[in-house]
Amino acid sequence: MSVLGNTTLKFSEEQAMILDTAREFCRDKSPVSAVREQLDTELGYDTGTWDEMVSLGWAGIALPEAYGGSGLGISALVPVVESMGRALLSTPLVSTALAAQMILRGGNTEQAERLLPDLASGTTATLALLENADWGDTRIGCIVDANGTLSGSKKYVMDAGTAQLFVVLVEHDGAPALALVRREQLADGAISSHTLIDQTKRAANIDFSGISLADADLICGETVATALGDVLLLGALLTAAEATGSAAACLDTVVEYLKTRKQFGRLIGSYQALKHPTVEMLTAMDSARSLLYHAATIVTDETLGKDAEIACRMAKAQATEALLFAGDRAVQFHGGMGFTYECDAQLYIRRAQWVQQQFGDSLHHRKRLAALLLD
């Protein structure tokens, strides 16, 4: 058995149609001027665009039909998120989809029936997982006590400013559990916004202390650990999708500049010092894309197996590296222009810094891959 293991890559006509629609939608709705308009808004996205995405069915695309979704699974979400990454279009789609997956995989039928149809129809949600900067830290400081009272806070909660529902990783009765918190339960001032390096993104610290939970709003039991494991992998996968799209767009931006900018009387793209690293960007992006759609091929609604885990981690590791390289070189290759805020290279280098950390950096994933592949 080869260490390469599963190397299937399939892409259905349905996925192809979704990719087509999504790329066109994102290109139309999110030209770079629209991206820049959102950089210092509070929400970071245009609610009209979000509503249209919801009406296209993307909020529920990965959810079972029983809960108002399209039943197409995460593999149908990947081309949408890649297209968003390509257009640097930020919306609460990924946060909402991941929160929904956590409920789907961890919660009981009552919870799924009560909450998922709303999410599939555009109610925004998000995950609250981290309590410090370490994605590999498994300790949980947020507690739900025997009376159902929450204490503790979470950091780096994506799209906290817009989410109506928070799926909060907590400890209850000595075991990991998930608290389902509605926005209106938050105390005044509970949310304090982060300043992110990627200005297209929004995240916040949230203090959940004092919130009282009904029994029905607590997910406990063995499903929590597997759901958490799965969602961390799906988070890595969707981040990889976004990063791969952004890397491709960054490459396009560089290529465009290299084809039009002259220096010392020659188009700068004719210099091998720029041409060859740009080819490296291409091959790194190509690798990321191959790994991404392989992962999209094998993740399912079931608990993720070893192959899927390997695939998600590889996709994230490669996409991260591809975008970090592309963003860095994009600034350099734009010369003086690249050093300005006005130049789009800054959007990609900033996205790259955020992407590398979200759901664990490439070191984090390679360390786990080593155990999966070599032990």
Add this chain to the structure above:
Amino acid sequence: MSVLGNTTLKFSEEQAMILDTAREFCRDKSPVSAVREQLDTELGYDTGTWDEMVSLGWAGIALPEAYGGSGLGISALVPVVESMGRALLSTPLVSTALAAQMILRGGNTEQAERLLPDLASGTTATLALLENADWGDTRIGCIVDANGTLSGSKKYVMDAGTAQLFVVLVEHDGAPALALVRREQLADGAISSHTLIDQTKRAANIDFSGISLADADLICGETVATALGDVLLLGALLTAAEATGSAAACLDTVVEYLKTRKQFGRLIGSYQALKHPTVEMLTAMDSARSLLYHAATIVTDETLGKDAEIACRMAKAQATEALLFAGDRAVQFHGGMGFTYECDAQLYIRRAQWVQQQFGDSLHHRKRLAALLLD
């Protein structure tokens, strides 16, 4: 205190004269035609050249005057070895010098007085340290029993074919010791030659079993461990010196080719795809050389301290990387010619493979540097 620590670099007029003499000598005696003539000889070097080196005082240059040396220390040997590396000139100089250092640092006065003057005047010697391929393995399988009888064999013994004296790392009475074995004590067939990737080098397996040692030919006690530690570092340093010289020569070879070979109507050195990596070779070699002469500045005849250990390890790590890169690119940049045995690039890529392993590869040294610098 900066983690960079000691950054002194001094070079005396005496060293400068030695460097000058050595470079000229090696250039004269070891043009590449002479190097190639030795590739498949048994000894791998020209004894006449060696005799001249001895008469220049280089065999004893690092030994105290009391033992027939020049008292200039290892720092005077470095420019000689660097020059040899530059000319790919192989002789038993490094082996002999390291064996002498082991006796000087580990042995008692009687042993030093008895053996070192011979080594200073051209008797060749070598170290027998390894029993497997792992430079980090500290177990010793060669034993000298209570009767003074040796058992066990050693691998990768450099210049075994010519050495008159072997300084063998053994275990005696449960502790590390050094056995001084004369060539004539070896059984027939005890030496079996290795086929090395660097054809300018010679090494062998040696079976020492059955040899009887006089008490005076065993070095025991606490000095053994410190001498061994020091000599492993000095071995790394001298290997770095040789590698740095070879990297510089490899660079010259590449530059020469890039300045004369045309392809598609242009001198190939004008292509940035070749020019820029060649500049990388230069800067890597420059770094190696700076670290090398820093290390040469601070090693002394005393037990090596932390600064010296850091310096020797850094010099070896950097020189290894510089030569590996230079050798690899030298083959590639010579195109079809580079793929032939006739092209000198092969001499450097082969040297690089040998150098990377001798006295531990860069991973080996960086791991130890991490402990020295970060803990």
Add this chain to the structure above:
Amino acid sequence: MSVTEKELGEFRAQVSAWMKDNKPADPGFLLPQSFMEVGSEQQLEFLREWQHKMWAAGYLGMAWPREYGGGGVEPVFQTIADQEMRRHLVPICFNIIGLGWAGPLIVDTGTEQEKVRYLKGILSAEDIWCQGFSEPDNGSDLGNAQIRAVRDGDEYVINGTKIWTTMGNYAKYMILLARTNPNTERKYDGLSFFLSPMKIEGIEARPIQKLTGEYGFTETFFTDARIPADCIMGEEGEGWKIAMKTLQYERGAEAGAAGGHSFVRVVIDDLIEQLGAYSRDGEPLLQDSLVRDQLVKLIIEEKALSLGDRRAGVGPLTTDYPFSLPLSSKLRITEYARRMRQFAISLQGAAGGLYVGDDEAPQGGFWQRAYFNSFSATIGGGTSQVQTNIVGEHILGLPK
């Protein structure tokens, strides 16, 4: 076309069983890792026998006409047979210039006489073929070939030098690209294509010793070498067109090749498998975090290469740069191979300094030799630097 999945499955099982049963035992000397590395009579005879055996069993030339020694079946059978050869790691089919270049050309465009004369000998490995395209001063710029062929009665007189002639010293025939007219406006129009005999007066094939110390190529000198005029393929001046056509056959059985695998693929599994025996600092090497991380990086890279082949077949996933994956494939694969092999040596500790011929060299010096040989692929067929230009210009549209 009318072949069923079931038939193919049965055929695969049959080939697989045959390969398993007939795979030769280790001959006790190093075998070539590719057809460019046949450097001794010993290797040659071993491989000749093996190819003959595979042909006799019906697993080579399967899609070539029966009357010339072929099997006359659909190419897909050959594709399957080739896959099984690779999977069972059987020795290579060394006569690949015949099987994959000259042969298909003759099948496609040769005269009846040529078919009768050449095809069976190619398949049976009786006749070894070599290729005379590259010249010493032209690198990979084939169109600039300078070797001269001058018509003299019913002969051509050849003068000049070819280089990188695979097995030039063993070959009976060469596919030769030579200049019949030095005065054409476009340099390509002066070239002609010959099926030249090699064992004649005036041709000297001088073996080139490679970086590895082994042989495999020759520099081939033509000094008033006279070959029959009917050795020409097509007309004078059609040489470039025919040479380009020849290069198409490299794509395998479906493109007309007689099959057989011509190089041993070295994969990361080969390396990992062997690492169990290595140690570092007295501990198993595979427990070292840095080694593990490097291996994982390589596995990711190799997996991405492998998945790239799959994705290249999925149209909707290649819309940005449709030919990016196939056109960059040589560059990516050969550079990966070089780095992976170099890394393999670095893991061997002091034993990494040993070489082919040393009893204790890990895997007989396999990785050292494989690393050195990897340059034939990063240099030959367009250096990686030239390949990168091609990708940058043809795929990304960057200016020349």
Add this chain to the structure above:
Amino acid sequence: MSVTEKELGEFRAQVSAWMKDNKPADPGFLLPQSFMEVGSEQQLEFLREWQHKMWAAGYLGMAWPREYGGGGVEPVFQTIADQEMRRHLVPICFNIIGLGWAGPLIVDTGTEQEKVRYLKGILSAEDIWCQGFSEPDNGSDLGNAQIRAVRDGDEYVINGTKIWTTMGNYAKYMILLARTNPNTERKYDGLSFFLSPMKIEGIEARPIQKLTGEYGFTETFFTDARIPADCIMGEEGEGWKIAMKTLQYERGAEAGAAGGHSFVRVVIDDLIEQLGAYSRDGEPLLQDSLVRDQLVKLIIEEKALSLGDRRAGVGPLTTDYPFSLPLSSKLRITEYARRMRQFAISLQGAAGGLYVGDDEAPQGGFWQRAYFNSFSATIGGGTSQVQTNIVGEHILGLPK
């Protein structure tokens, strides 16, 4: 010349003590890491006060003539003062175009009137100077400057655009390279050098927002801006020569600069010091083998850079390529800085996604900002790509 080691030692101790006692407290807002990053009035006023204080204490302009505000002592004292400023990590001397470029030029070649008018204001930080060399379309090709200066009576009329003008919006004066004659045979011969006022009609300095989101440069538009004819330095057509001379002063006090350090050196110690607080997988980050190995690689690289400066001074150890170390220094240092800073961010985990302005950003977002700012050095003053060409061509003698 007549200065003794003892005097120098005493002086060093005195400066050191002063710096220690007078180093300003953290102002509570981010200070610029270099003179190219002064982006707010707040920063400007803070730095102006600090420079004034250093000058008043006698630690700036030490080698300049006393009559113009200088100290009139040997340059070596200034060199020592500069070293102590760096060692004590005091804030930078932001007015460096005055202190290190315009000032020394005026000291060396200015008229008495110019010396009286400009020098003291430079030292006291009352008058901020900027530099007008680069233009939007010429990259670092200064000789190609297109901005026009046309003599009209006792004025020059300036039209055109400069870019990357450091503190162009705050500066009172600019050293301006402009074209007085567009018809010379060699483009260099048409250039002239001016000490131009900035706060006049027809000059608009539009701040450029940087990658970091901060400011520091302007694009400077001249529209029929009229400056007195006596603003010219030297004669018409001597601009290129004077500009080149100006660049020499960058080498520090010994070359004539008034001293002061103009950027904060970021060293690997700064990073390692902070890592104690980081964790990975719930364990201290500094225990992670991969992180350790990366740090050691960076330490080796930084140590080699530092030792390179030492070796550059040892003639016998630089015989191969005598100017290799100094000429490659900018390339090596700036590329190292970029990679080191990028690596620093990668160690921060989720906090690496935070930025300047976030209370929880490690070191206030120092590394993120430092990484982004590092491009000013890998791009400005000749991109790393151009620098590599220069090293390849001038040091190794490779063809253009």
